[in-house]
Amino acid sequence: MSVIxxxxxxxxxxxxxxxxVDAIVDDMSNPTGESRYYVHPEKCVECxxxxxxxxxxAICPSIGCISWDMPYTREHEEHFVSNDLYTISSTKSGxxxxxxxxxxxxxxxxxxxxxxxxxxxxxxPEDLNEVG
Ligand code: SF4
Ligand code: SF4
Numbered sequence: 001m002s003v004i005x006x007x008x009x010x011x012x013x014x015x016x017x018x019x020x021v022d023a024i025v026d027d028m029s030n031p032t033g034e035s036r037y038y039v040h041p042e043k044c045v046e047c048x049x050x051x052x053x054x055x056x057x058a059i060c061p062s063i064g065c066i067s068w069d070m071p072y073t074r075e076h077e078e079h080f081v082s083n084d085l086y087t088i089s090s091t092k093s094g095x096x097x098x099x100x101x102x103x104x105x106x107x108x109x110x111x112x113x114x115x116x117x118x119x120x121x122x123x124x125p126e127d128l129n130e131v132g
Contacts, residue, residue, distance in 0.1 A: 002044045002072050002106050003054050004085065004117055008065045009036035015056035015066070021045055024056060031087035041072050041080050041104075042089060042097040048105040057121035068115040071106035074099050085117070 005015070009027075015037060016024040023043035025031075030038040039056070047054045057066040070076040077099045080086055088096045095101060 002041065002046045002069055002104065003039055003056060003066050003121060004069045005037050005039055005056075005066055006064075006117065007034065007036055008062045010062050011035070011037060012061060013037075014059045014061065018055045018059050019044075020047060020050045020055065031089075032085070040089060041069070041086055042099075042102050043104075044072065045105045046107045048107060054121050064118075064120050066121050067117055068110060068119045068121055069117060070112070070115055072099050072102075072104040073106070074103060 005024075011027050013026065016026060021043055023040050023045075025038050025040065027035045027037060030036060032038065051058075054066070060066050070079050072080065080088055081096065081098050088098055090096055091101070
């Protein structure tokens with residue numbers, strides 16, 4: 001996924017409003033059925049080339065809610081296809097938008113040992129006042 005939202009999400013909508021690639025959906029559209037916002041792994045680009053940090057984590061008021069995950073690459077295909085945490089979208093022809101089909105950019109400066117559910121993207125949001 002690259003980043004993932006956990007169950008401390010308060011559904012405030014700030015991340016969805018600030019994602020530059022529309023990778024985030026709200027709780028009503030969360031394909032896992034959980035009552036939290038959801039990052040589509042096949043869409044998230046970790047804000048590479050757009051912002052210095054993942055904007056969703058920078059603006060999220062629930063500290064620690066958004067954590068790193070594996071890069072969305074072929075190397076981690078199995079992680080995304082078989083993990084219960086995700087529901088990978090399908091193309092119109094029914095093929096999963098798995099890393100095999102759709103590798104995404106990721107922050108190569110974040111080592112694998114710093115990634116994983118619960119590994120905080122940021123210790124604190126950059127500016128709580130930005131949350132509307
Ligand atoms: S890291 Fe960037 S691209 Fe990925 S979901 Fe967050 S805001 Fe969107
Ligand atoms: S900004 Fe954080 S708390 Fe708000 S909807 Fe997104 S993940 Fe949930």
